Amino acid sequence: MRLTSSRQRVLEAIRGARGRHLDAREVAAAVNRRRPEVHLATIYRSLQYLVRRGLVSRILLNEDHVHYEAAHNGGVHLVCTGCGGVREIAGSQPQRLLQSLGRALRGRFEVADWQMQLSGTCRRCSRTAARPGARGKR
Amino acid sequence: MRLTSSRQRVLEAIRGARGRHLDAREVAAAVNRRRPEVHLATIYRSLQYLVRRGLVSRILLNEDHVHYEAAHNGGVHLVCTGCGGVREIAGSQPQRLLQSLGRALRGRFEVADWQMQLSGTCRRCSRTAARPGARGKR
């Protein structure tokens, strides 16, 4: 099971998307800006491979389909249920939590990656609407 | 936008699944053990409704499709990449983290719900395989 060039290109696309979280189609678009093109089915297979390898992790945002991000151990995602926006904040504080969780789990589970997701209402949406979640893209 | 009886039944099904995390089809199966049956499309619509209402949250486990759980603010999910098993641990410790995140976000984001997901290898899988993630259901 090698890290072939298609797979590398997929990984690069995801890593190169700093901040944004691509879905499969966007990954394909990014990869296929260079020749030779990679077939969509292969993109999916590469994604599976990269996830299994722990290089990439899947995340579920507001939408119905899966997005991908480079595994970097520590993303905290703020997902606004109003507008669907996603902001990611750097994972410095959670280290302490991770440590204590790790202590609690001792031996029973070996953590490879983690992520945290907060859903709620961003400032703009809480201004424009009284009831959070009552409006937006979806 | 009422909490109709179909929607209630969907909510009960999800709440009744203590521990397990149902996907849409499983919710439908649970709901339709009682008459009258609820059409799958309505199940989906109810799920949307409940998510928007903040009563239910979507989670992404190992698989490719979405699962649902009662929003209870504090689930930490341990997902094993080997066997696909999911264990949930109670959310006592994260309170502190939430507080400090809340402080850091002051005003910019109003948190309604949160969840955290650790992926890695459970004990059994790390025993049976040297390389984590190299084997399993998927």
Add this chain to the structure above:
DNA sequence: ATAATGGATGCGAATGATTCGCAAATCAAC
């Protein structure tokens, strides 16, 4: 009561994401 209004539901068809099956291409090792 009755009619009028605005969701909510059932139903089947449509959509769209993801996967499969298979043949050709690539790569590694002998």
Add this chain to the structure above:
DNA sequence: GTTGATTTGCGAATCATTCGCATCCATTAT
């Protein structure tokens, strides 16, 4: 350079999820 295994391209198949529309229900106004 032949063998064997893995990967890729390709289109068809599958599966989850959503849509359109007619009907139904509950609530409010007449």
